[in-house]
Amino acid sequence: MQKILVPCDFSVSARRGLEFAVELAQATSGVVIVLSAISQQQVDENPIVSERYKAEFENFVVKISQPINIIHTIRIGRLLPAVLDLITEESVDLIVMGTRGSRGWESTFIGSNVEKILRRSPVPVFAVNQQSHLKNLRNIVFPCDLVLGNNYGTGQLKKLQALLNARLHLLRVDTTLGINKLILMQELKDYAAFHGLTNFTINIVKDTDEKDGILHFAKEINADMIAMTTHGSMDAAHMYRFSVSADVANHAHLLTWTCVQQSQASSLIKAK
Incomplete structure (x- = not known):
């Protein structure tokens, strides 16, 4: 059973990645692990940010047309360590990330985070910058x-x-x-x-x-x-x-x- 890790802050581009991961899971009888990483600063400034992510996940799941095994985990801290930890803990086979492509990395994954994952991941990585099927x-x-x-x-x-x-x-x-x-x-x-x-x-x-x-x-x-x-x-x-x-x-x-x-x-x- 293939395990697919999706770093996701539920932005528009991140959702595209998540939708593609769902297709992959349906085709391979895989499991989708959705990861939302929240910085300590975000927690300090908005204590209910994790509740927002939980609500966003639930809203996404109810729209999936075919049943799949999909779970959501929230980690406090930086994105890259959280991704690498989950790869080891869950024996992840593949990463799928939504990006904005040539318009620049987006939102929580702004700057070098996505690039770091591309370089550091020991498993394959899909970068999804437009709707893909x-x-x-x-x-x-x-x-x-x-x-x-x-x-x-x-x-x-x-x-x-x-x-x-x-x-x-x-x-x-x-x-x-x-x-x-x-x-x-x-x-x-x-x-x-x-x-x-x-x-x-x-x-x-x-x-x-x-x-x-x-x-x-x-x-x-x-x-x-x-x-x-x-x-x-x-x-x-x-x-x-x-x-x-x-x-x-x-x-x-x-x-x-x-x-x-x-x-x-x-x-x-x-x-x-």
């Missing part, structure tokens, strides 16, 4: 790092592809503008063979910026979502390094999915 996800852009190893993330993507019955569009963005295209094509073929990928196309684009190359290609083929595997880092000192995945998730106008390439669930380090 599983039945419409048929073409997935997959920028490849060409690493022949550490296949946890690729394995998770293969499971998602099977669930959606989707096609992968393997992509390599050449930012050097000088690498032989035939060499890149062969490396992509070797990558696909090593990871056992099926139902895919091979694509190479040239761009001076990797993020722009990914977004331009996704728009050109009218993709339904972008999937990215990352090297990840459980070290807080690495949080400030440039992250292509987080940048793509924040600027894409479509659904994004990210996952660390190498499983780090056994060595999860809680945020300080």
Whole structure:
């Protein structure tokens, strides 16, 4: 049974993420765990804020057309530690978050919170910045790092592809503008063979910026979502390094999915 964690403050964008998580749960017989994190300052300024979240959750649940297993938990404190704690406590398989995309992170999750979750999560993360439905996800852009190893993330993507019955569009963005295209094509073929990928196309684009190359290609083929595997880092000192995945998730106008390439669930380090 898949456990889906949804950080949610019941803003408009957060609700979009929650609605998508419900679809995922219905398709996989999963459980949705809704997390509302309340800062101590919020509690001090508005002692009944938790009651508002409880009421918002109940109002959402009564509108669900099909019965699913969905629960709500409220934690006092910062969002990232609460998310990482629940991943461990509940053996969470997947995170779904609603965002505002290129208009900026929203509300309780403003600033770097969403980006931190994208970088620190040891499990796959969906960033939902517009209304998305599983039945419409048929073409997935997959920028490849060409690493022949550490296949946890690729394995998770293969499971998602099977669930959606989707096609992968393997992509390599050449930012050097000088690498032989035939060499890149062969490396992509070797990558696909090593990871056992099926139902895919091979694509190479040239761009001076990797993020722009990914977004331009996704728009050109009218993709339904972008999937990215990352090297990840459980070290807080690495949080400030440039992250292509987080940048793509924040600027894409479509659904994004990210996952660390190498499983780090056994060595999860809680945020300080």
